[in-house]
Amino acid sequence: MNPSLIRLLHLASPALPVGAFSYSQGLEWAVESGAITTEAAAKQWISDALHFALARCEAPALIxxxxxxxxxxxxxxxxxxxxFxxxxxxxxxxxxxxxxxxxxARLLRDLDDMPASYREALSEMNEIAFPTAWAAAAATWQLDEHDAATSYLWAWLENQVMAAVKLVPLGQTAGQRMLAxxxxxxxxxxxxxxRRAENNDWENFTPGMTLASSLHETQYTRLFRS
Structure with missing residues (x-):
């Protein structure tokens, strides 16, 4: 048995009780506006967000x-x-x-296998970003950086694809094609x-996602919180 693999699966699981399923990060507005109506359009949107937002900012921050x-x-x-x-x-x-x-962070404290120094650091922060808490878990369990970043990206990708399946809507097979x-x-x-983490080179220039998220705030009917 590989304990690290089990921990990675735990952190990447859609059953992790952090509410990720309730967010679309602007994807819902893109569908509502008519910008996304097909599997190909949904795949392009998610791919752009993955390459230009997650890999350039969120994942380097995690590392x-x-x-x-x-x-x-x-x-x-x-x-x-x-x-962040x-x-x-x-x-x-x-x-x-x-x-x-x-x-x-609350879940990690309840699991009771985090070092006391980590608990203290978390308790001293009034606001805790998701990558901060996720990184605390990854460090607690001594996960490999590359495996951790891959797992983090996978969890985000799976959530976005499932959101697209519900919103466009798409069939489950289309969702699996996009994931693959x-x-x-x-x-x-x-x-x-x-590499970006080593060079302290974060970049978060994604005006399309930002505009979609802003417009979603006043969207009249919606399924997702973002």
């Missing part, structure tokens, strides 16, 4: 936070957490990260994120 947790550098953890929160461009996206971060096609890129995107 940097894993390193800060592993070295028990509370000042660096707090700095990176605040810096500052990259959340809209109220919905910010609220999403903070709600999921709070839920995961887009997942091929995850190992290299994880490598890309690690």
């Amino acid at each position: 940097a936070l894993m390193r800060a947790w592993s070295s028990e550098d509370k000042a660096e953890i707090k700095r990176l957490n605040a810096e 929160i500052a990259t959340r461009e809209t109220s919905e996206i910010r609220a999403e990260s903070l709600q999921m971060g709070y839920s995961l 096609a887009l997942a091929v890129d995850l190992p290299e995107l994880a490598n890309h994120a690690i």
